[in-house]
Amino acid sequence: MSDTPLTDDRHPAEVVTGLVDQVLTLAATWTAWDGVPVPAGDRLYTPHKAIRRVADHLIDHLAEMEARVAGVPTIPDAWHASATTTAADLAAFTAADLDEARSRLTRLAQIFDVRLRALSDAQLDRRDGSAWSPRQIAFHLAESLYYAESVGRLRA
Template sequence: MTDMKHAPDVLDALEAPHEPDALHASDALHASDAPHTSDASHAPDASGLVTQDAPDTLDEAPVTDDRDPARILTAMVDHVLGLAGTWTGWDGRPIPADDRIYTPHKAIRRVADHMVDHLAEMEARLVGEETQPDHWHASATTTEADLAPFTEADLDEARSRLVRLARIWANRLDALTPDQLDRSPGKGWTFRQLAFHLEGSAYYADSVGDLSAAGAPASHPDRTRKP
Protein backbone atom coordinates (compact mmCIF):
# COMPACT_ATOMS: atom_id res chain seq x y z
CA MET A 1 0.00 0.00 0.00
CA THR A 2 1.34 3.43 -0.87
CA ASP A 3 1.96 6.27 1.56
CA MET A 4 -1.47 7.55 2.65
CA LYS A 5 -0.27 11.01 3.77
CA HIS A 6 -2.14 12.45 0.81
CA ALA A 7 -5.42 10.80 1.78
CA PRO A 8 -6.80 13.47 4.17
CA ASP A 9 -6.39 16.14 1.49
CA VAL A 10 -8.17 13.97 -1.06
CA LEU A 11 -10.98 13.14 1.33
CA ASP A 12 -11.42 16.75 2.44
CA ALA A 13 -11.51 18.03 -1.11
CA LEU A 14 -13.98 15.48 -2.41
CA GLU A 15 -16.21 14.88 0.58
CA ALA A 16 -16.40 18.18 2.43
CA PRO A 17 -19.67 19.32 0.75
CA HIS A 18 -21.55 16.23 1.91
CA GLU A 19 -22.89 17.33 5.27
CA PRO A 20 -25.19 14.85 7.07
CA ASP A 21 -28.26 17.02 6.52
CA ALA A 22 -27.74 17.54 2.79
CA LEU A 23 -29.50 15.27 0.30
CA HIS A 24 -27.16 14.18 -2.48
CA ALA A 25 -29.60 14.92 -5.27
CA SER A 26 -27.32 14.48 -8.30
CA ASP A 27 -27.12 10.69 -8.07
CA ALA A 28 -30.22 8.55 -7.68
CA LEU A 29 -28.19 5.74 -6.14
CA HIS A 30 -26.91 7.96 -3.37
CA ALA A 31 -30.42 9.17 -2.69
CA SER A 32 -31.45 5.55 -2.54
CA ASP A 33 -29.00 4.80 0.27
CA ALA A 34 -32.02 5.37 2.52
CA PRO A 35 -34.94 2.93 2.68
CA HIS A 36 -37.71 3.82 0.26
CA THR A 37 -40.43 3.56 2.83
CA SER A 38 -40.35 6.59 5.06
CA ASP A 39 -42.85 9.38 4.72
CA ALA A 40 -40.67 11.75 6.72
CA SER A 41 -39.49 15.02 5.21
CA HIS A 42 -35.83 15.78 4.54
CA ALA A 43 -35.11 16.88 8.09
CA PRO A 44 -32.39 15.61 10.44
CA ASP A 45 -33.54 13.31 13.21
CA ALA A 46 -32.12 13.29 16.73
CA SER A 47 -28.88 11.76 15.46
CA GLY A 48 -28.39 14.53 12.91
CA LEU A 49 -28.92 12.20 9.96
CA VAL A 50 -31.59 12.50 7.32
CA THR A 51 -34.62 10.41 6.53
CA GLN A 52 -35.93 10.31 2.99
CA ASP A 53 -39.23 10.82 1.26
CA ALA A 54 -41.33 7.93 0.00
CA PRO A 55 -40.24 6.69 -3.44
CA ASP A 56 -43.03 8.36 -5.35
CA THR A 57 -41.80 11.73 -4.11
CA LEU A 58 -38.05 10.98 -4.15
CA ASP A 59 -37.40 9.44 -7.58
CA GLU A 60 -39.06 7.26 -10.16
CA ALA A 61 -39.83 3.63 -9.41
CA PRO A 62 -37.38 1.14 -10.95
CA VAL A 63 -38.27 -0.20 -14.38
CA THR A 64 -38.79 -3.96 -14.33
CA ASP A 65 -38.86 -6.59 -17.06
CA ASP A 66 -39.46 -10.33 -17.35
CA ARG A 67 -36.14 -11.38 -15.79
CA ASP A 68 -36.26 -13.48 -12.63
CA PRO A 69 -35.73 -11.03 -9.74
CA ALA A 70 -33.86 -13.62 -7.68
CA ARG A 71 -31.38 -14.23 -10.51
CA ILE A 72 -30.86 -10.48 -10.85
CA LEU A 73 -29.52 -10.33 -7.30
CA THR A 74 -27.22 -13.33 -7.63
CA ALA A 75 -25.89 -12.03 -10.96
CA MET A 76 -25.21 -8.61 -9.45
CA VAL A 77 -23.19 -10.17 -6.63
CA ASP A 78 -21.30 -12.37 -9.10
CA HIS A 79 -20.37 -9.22 -11.04
CA VAL A 80 -19.25 -7.39 -7.88
CA LEU A 81 -17.12 -10.32 -6.70
CA GLY A 82 -15.62 -10.72 -10.16
CA LEU A 83 -14.29 -7.16 -9.92
CA ALA A 84 -13.32 -7.58 -6.25
CA GLY A 85 -11.08 -10.45 -7.27
CA THR A 86 -8.82 -7.86 -8.96
CA TRP A 87 -8.59 -5.53 -5.96
CA THR A 88 -5.92 -7.23 -3.86
CA GLY A 89 -3.30 -5.22 -5.78
CA TRP A 90 -4.99 -1.88 -5.03
CA ASP A 91 -2.35 0.82 -4.44
CA GLY A 92 -4.18 2.55 -1.59
CA ARG A 93 -5.29 5.66 -3.47
CA PRO A 94 -9.01 6.52 -3.18
CA ILE A 95 -10.69 6.44 -6.59
CA PRO A 96 -12.90 9.39 -7.63
CA ALA A 97 -16.28 8.55 -9.14
CA ASP A 98 -18.77 11.31 -9.92
CA ASP A 99 -18.38 13.57 -6.87
CA ARG A 100 -17.60 10.80 -4.37
CA ILE A 101 -14.58 8.61 -3.78
CA TYR A 102 -14.44 4.85 -3.45
CA THR A 103 -12.06 2.16 -2.26
CA PRO A 104 -12.39 -1.64 -2.37
CA HIS A 105 -13.59 -1.84 1.24
CA LYS A 106 -16.03 1.01 0.75
CA ALA A 107 -17.51 -0.63 -2.35
CA ILE A 108 -18.07 -3.92 -0.52
CA ARG A 109 -19.52 -2.06 2.48
CA ARG A 110 -22.02 -0.18 0.34
CA VAL A 111 -23.14 -3.24 -1.65
CA ALA A 112 -23.69 -5.23 1.56
CA ASP A 113 -25.40 -2.37 3.40
CA HIS A 114 -27.71 -1.71 0.47
CA MET A 115 -28.75 -5.35 0.37
CA VAL A 116 -29.24 -5.49 4.16
CA ASP A 117 -31.22 -2.25 4.13
CA HIS A 118 -33.83 -3.42 1.65
CA LEU A 119 -33.89 -6.96 3.03
CA ALA A 120 -34.86 -5.50 6.41
CA GLU A 121 -37.48 -3.38 4.66
CA MET A 122 -39.00 -6.37 2.86
CA GLU A 123 -39.08 -8.57 5.95
CA ALA A 124 -40.68 -5.82 8.03
CA ARG A 125 -43.37 -5.19 5.41
CA LEU A 126 -44.14 -8.90 5.09
CA VAL A 127 -44.97 -9.14 8.81
CA GLY A 128 -46.73 -5.79 8.99
CA GLU A 129 -44.07 -3.92 10.95
CA GLU A 130 -42.95 -0.35 10.43
CA THR A 131 -39.66 -0.17 8.55
CA GLN A 132 -36.61 1.20 10.32
CA PRO A 133 -35.49 4.75 9.44
CA ASP A 134 -32.23 5.10 7.58
CA HIS A 135 -29.06 5.91 9.54
CA TRP A 136 -26.38 4.78 7.08
CA HIS A 137 -23.47 7.15 6.59
CA ALA A 138 -23.42 5.63 3.10
CA SER A 139 -21.17 7.00 0.37
CA ALA A 140 -20.84 10.47 1.87
CA THR A 141 -18.39 9.08 4.43
CA THR A 142 -15.08 7.33 3.88
CA THR A 143 -13.98 5.63 7.08
CA GLU A 144 -10.51 4.64 8.22
CA ALA A 145 -11.53 1.04 7.61
CA ASP A 146 -12.41 1.92 4.01
CA LEU A 147 -8.80 3.02 3.48
CA ALA A 148 -7.24 -0.23 4.67
CA PRO A 149 -5.43 -2.57 2.25
CA PHE A 150 -7.71 -5.08 0.54
CA THR A 151 -6.13 -8.48 1.10
CA GLU A 152 -6.91 -12.02 0.01
CA ALA A 153 -8.49 -12.55 3.43
CA ASP A 154 -10.72 -9.50 2.86
CA LEU A 155 -11.74 -10.93 -0.50
CA ASP A 156 -12.65 -14.23 1.14
CA GLU A 157 -14.74 -12.37 3.73
CA ALA A 158 -16.47 -10.36 1.01
CA ARG A 159 -17.30 -13.53 -0.91
CA SER A 160 -18.80 -15.19 2.15
CA ARG A 161 -20.79 -12.11 3.08
CA LEU A 162 -22.20 -11.18 -0.32
CA VAL A 163 -22.88 -14.71 -1.56
CA ARG A 164 -24.90 -15.43 1.59
CA LEU A 165 -26.81 -12.18 1.30
CA ALA A 166 -27.62 -12.94 -2.33
CA ARG A 167 -28.79 -16.43 -1.36
CA ILE A 168 -31.08 -15.03 1.35
CA TRP A 169 -32.57 -12.60 -1.16
CA ALA A 170 -32.98 -15.31 -3.81
CA ASN A 171 -34.63 -17.74 -1.40
CA ARG A 172 -37.02 -15.07 -0.13
CA LEU A 173 -37.96 -13.84 -3.58
CA ASP A 174 -38.43 -17.39 -4.89
CA ALA A 175 -40.83 -18.08 -2.01
CA LEU A 176 -43.07 -15.13 -2.88
CA THR A 177 -46.07 -15.47 -5.13
CA PRO A 178 -46.34 -13.30 -8.24
CA ASP A 179 -49.02 -11.32 -6.43
CA GLN A 180 -46.68 -10.68 -3.49
CA LEU A 181 -43.93 -9.60 -5.87
CA ASP A 182 -46.10 -7.12 -7.73
CA ARG A 183 -48.73 -6.16 -5.11
CA SER A 184 -46.43 -6.09 -2.13
CA PRO A 185 -47.69 -5.27 1.35
CA GLY A 186 -46.78 -2.06 3.12
CA LYS A 187 -45.63 1.27 1.83
CA GLY A 188 -42.93 1.50 -0.83
CA TRP A 189 -41.85 -0.06 -4.08
CA THR A 190 -42.98 -3.59 -4.90
CA PHE A 191 -40.57 -6.36 -4.00
CA ARG A 192 -39.92 -6.97 -7.70
CA GLN A 193 -38.98 -3.30 -8.03
CA LEU A 194 -36.70 -3.58 -5.00
CA ALA A 195 -34.81 -6.43 -6.67
CA PHE A 196 -34.34 -4.43 -9.86
CA HIS A 197 -33.31 -1.42 -7.78
CA LEU A 198 -30.64 -3.47 -6.00
CA GLU A 199 -29.18 -4.52 -9.33
CA GLY A 200 -27.73 -1.00 -9.43
CA SER A 201 -25.58 -1.76 -6.38
CA ALA A 202 -23.00 -2.88 -8.93
CA TYR A 203 -22.32 0.85 -9.31
CA TYR A 204 -20.15 0.81 -6.20
CA ALA A 205 -17.91 -1.95 -7.51
CA ASP A 206 -17.86 -0.44 -11.00
CA SER A 207 -16.65 2.81 -9.42
CA VAL A 208 -13.52 0.99 -8.24
CA GLY A 209 -13.30 -0.91 -11.50
CA ASP A 210 -11.03 -3.69 -12.73
CA LEU A 211 -7.61 -3.38 -11.07
CA SER A 212 -6.16 -6.53 -12.60
CA ALA A 213 -3.41 -4.66 -14.45
CA ALA A 214 -0.77 -4.10 -11.76
CA GLY A 215 0.11 -0.43 -11.39
CA ALA A 216 -2.49 0.62 -13.93
CA PRO A 217 -5.30 3.04 -13.14
CA ALA A 218 -8.74 1.59 -12.58
CA SER A 219 -10.73 0.59 -15.64
CA HIS A 220 -14.25 1.84 -15.10
CA PRO A 221 -17.19 0.11 -16.79
CA ASP A 222 -20.28 2.18 -17.46
CA ARG A 223 -21.46 3.33 -14.02
CA THR A 224 -25.11 3.81 -14.86
CA ARG A 225 -26.93 5.54 -12.04
CA LYS A 226 -29.60 2.90 -11.74
CA PRO A 227 -30.99 2.45 -8.19
Protein backbone atom coordinates in the same frame (compact mmCIF):
# COMPACT_ATOMS: atom_id res chain seq x y z
CA MET B 1 -38.57 11.27 -14.60
CA SER B 2 -39.61 8.69 -12.00
CA ASP B 3 -37.07 7.08 -9.70
CA THR B 4 -39.16 3.90 -9.65
CA PRO B 5 -36.90 1.03 -10.76
CA LEU B 6 -37.62 -0.47 -14.17
CA THR B 7 -38.13 -4.22 -14.16
CA ASP B 8 -38.03 -6.85 -16.90
CA ASP B 9 -38.86 -10.54 -17.27
CA ARG B 10 -35.91 -11.80 -15.19
CA HIS B 11 -36.79 -13.30 -11.84
CA PRO B 12 -35.85 -10.75 -9.15
CA ALA B 13 -33.78 -13.40 -7.32
CA GLU B 14 -31.61 -13.72 -10.42
CA VAL B 15 -31.16 -9.96 -10.52
CA VAL B 16 -29.79 -9.88 -6.96
CA THR B 17 -27.60 -12.96 -7.29
CA GLY B 18 -26.33 -11.61 -10.61
CA LEU B 19 -25.42 -8.33 -8.93
CA VAL B 20 -23.38 -10.15 -6.31
CA ASP B 21 -21.63 -12.26 -8.95
CA GLN B 22 -20.66 -9.11 -10.88
CA VAL B 23 -19.41 -7.34 -7.75
CA LEU B 24 -17.31 -10.33 -6.72
CA THR B 25 -15.86 -10.66 -10.22
CA LEU B 26 -14.58 -7.09 -9.96
CA ALA B 27 -13.53 -7.55 -6.33
CA ALA B 28 -11.34 -10.49 -7.33
CA THR B 29 -9.00 -7.91 -8.92
CA TRP B 30 -8.90 -5.53 -5.97
CA THR B 31 -5.97 -7.11 -4.14
CA ALA B 32 -3.98 -5.09 -6.72
CA TRP B 33 -5.41 -1.81 -5.35
CA ASP B 34 -2.66 0.83 -4.90
CA GLY B 35 -4.26 2.46 -1.85
CA VAL B 36 -5.41 5.60 -3.67
CA PRO B 37 -9.19 6.21 -3.42
CA VAL B 38 -10.91 6.40 -6.79
CA PRO B 39 -12.99 9.54 -7.43
CA ALA B 40 -16.48 9.04 -8.87
CA GLY B 41 -18.54 12.18 -9.12
CA ASP B 42 -18.23 13.99 -5.80
CA ARG B 43 -17.41 10.77 -3.89
CA LEU B 44 -14.36 8.61 -3.31
CA TYR B 45 -14.41 4.84 -3.55
CA THR B 46 -12.09 2.11 -2.32
CA PRO B 47 -12.47 -1.67 -2.42
CA HIS B 48 -13.61 -1.85 1.20
CA LYS B 49 -16.07 1.00 0.73
CA ALA B 50 -17.56 -0.63 -2.37
CA ILE B 51 -18.08 -3.93 -0.53
CA ARG B 52 -19.49 -2.10 2.50
CA ARG B 53 -21.93 -0.11 0.36
CA VAL B 54 -23.17 -3.16 -1.53
CA ALA B 55 -23.60 -5.14 1.70
CA ASP B 56 -25.30 -2.21 3.48
CA HIS B 57 -27.66 -1.71 0.54
CA LEU B 58 -28.58 -5.40 0.55
CA ILE B 59 -29.12 -5.39 4.33
CA ASP B 60 -31.20 -2.21 4.22
CA HIS B 61 -33.61 -3.51 1.61
CA LEU B 62 -33.70 -7.02 3.06
CA ALA B 63 -34.82 -5.54 6.39
CA GLU B 64 -37.44 -3.46 4.57
CA MET B 65 -38.80 -6.46 2.65
CA GLU B 66 -38.88 -8.73 5.68
CA ALA B 67 -40.71 -6.14 7.76
CA ARG B 68 -43.27 -5.57 5.03
CA VAL B 69 -43.82 -9.30 4.44
CA ALA B 70 -44.31 -9.70 8.21
CA GLY B 71 -46.69 -6.74 8.29
CA VAL B 72 -44.66 -4.68 10.74
CA PRO B 73 -43.40 -1.12 10.31
CA THR B 74 -40.03 -0.73 8.64
CA ILE B 75 -37.13 0.94 10.44
CA PRO B 76 -36.02 4.05 8.55
CA ASP B 77 -32.62 3.85 6.88
CA ALA B 78 -29.98 5.86 8.77
CA TRP B 79 -26.87 4.86 6.77
CA HIS B 80 -24.35 7.57 5.94
CA ALA B 81 -24.17 5.88 2.56
CA SER B 82 -21.33 6.68 0.21
CA ALA B 83 -20.88 10.23 1.47
CA THR B 84 -18.65 8.88 4.23
CA THR B 85 -15.27 7.25 3.72
CA THR B 86 -14.11 5.62 6.94
CA ALA B 87 -10.59 4.81 8.05
CA ALA B 88 -11.44 1.13 7.54
CA ASP B 89 -12.37 1.90 3.92
CA LEU B 90 -8.78 3.06 3.33
CA ALA B 91 -7.15 -0.20 4.47
CA ALA B 92 -5.37 -2.46 2.01
CA PHE B 93 -7.67 -5.00 0.35
CA THR B 94 -6.10 -8.41 0.89
CA ALA B 95 -6.91 -11.95 -0.18
CA ALA B 96 -8.45 -12.47 3.27
CA ASP B 97 -10.68 -9.40 2.72
CA LEU B 98 -11.77 -10.82 -0.63
CA ASP B 99 -12.59 -14.14 1.03
CA GLU B 100 -14.65 -12.34 3.70
CA ALA B 101 -16.47 -10.31 1.02
CA ARG B 102 -17.29 -13.50 -0.87
CA SER B 103 -18.70 -15.09 2.26
CA ARG B 104 -20.70 -12.04 3.27
CA LEU B 105 -22.15 -11.19 -0.12
CA THR B 106 -22.91 -14.74 -1.25
CA ARG B 107 -24.79 -15.40 1.99
CA LEU B 108 -26.78 -12.20 1.56
CA ALA B 109 -27.53 -13.16 -2.04
CA GLN B 110 -28.73 -16.57 -0.87
CA ILE B 111 -31.09 -14.99 1.65
CA PHE B 112 -32.54 -12.80 -1.11
CA ASP B 113 -32.78 -15.77 -3.45
CA VAL B 114 -34.68 -17.85 -0.89
CA ARG B 115 -36.97 -14.97 0.12
CA LEU B 116 -37.79 -13.76 -3.38
CA ARG B 117 -38.44 -17.27 -4.73
CA ALA B 118 -40.81 -17.93 -1.81
CA LEU B 119 -43.04 -15.02 -2.86
CA SER B 120 -45.83 -15.40 -5.37
CA ASP B 121 -45.98 -13.10 -8.40
CA ALA B 122 -48.70 -11.14 -6.61
CA GLN B 123 -46.49 -10.73 -3.54
CA LEU B 124 -43.49 -9.77 -5.69
CA ASP B 125 -45.54 -6.98 -7.23
CA ARG B 126 -47.35 -5.82 -4.08
CA ARG B 127 -46.69 -2.21 -3.15
CA ASP B 128 -47.49 -0.75 0.25
CA GLY B 129 -48.47 2.83 -0.45
CA SER B 130 -45.65 4.53 -2.30
CA ALA B 131 -43.08 1.89 -1.28
CA TRP B 132 -41.52 -0.18 -4.06
CA SER B 133 -42.60 -3.76 -4.56
CA PRO B 134 -40.13 -6.55 -3.74
CA ARG B 135 -39.58 -6.98 -7.50
CA GLN B 136 -38.74 -3.27 -7.85
CA ILE B 137 -36.46 -3.44 -4.82
CA ALA B 138 -34.48 -6.30 -6.42
CA PHE B 139 -34.03 -4.35 -9.64
CA HIS B 140 -33.05 -1.25 -7.64
CA LEU B 141 -30.40 -3.30 -5.82
CA ALA B 142 -28.77 -4.07 -9.17
CA GLU B 143 -27.83 -0.38 -9.24
CA SER B 144 -25.39 -1.16 -6.40
CA LEU B 145 -23.03 -2.40 -9.07
CA TYR B 146 -22.13 1.28 -9.41
CA TYR B 147 -20.04 1.09 -6.22
CA ALA B 148 -17.94 -1.78 -7.54
CA GLU B 149 -17.68 -0.26 -11.00
CA SER B 150 -16.41 2.94 -9.39
CA VAL B 151 -13.37 1.00 -8.18
CA GLY B 152 -13.31 -0.94 -11.44
CA ARG B 153 -11.28 -3.88 -12.65
CA LEU B 154 -7.71 -3.51 -11.39
CA ARG B 155 -4.55 -5.03 -12.82
CA ALA B 156 -1.62 -6.29 -10.85
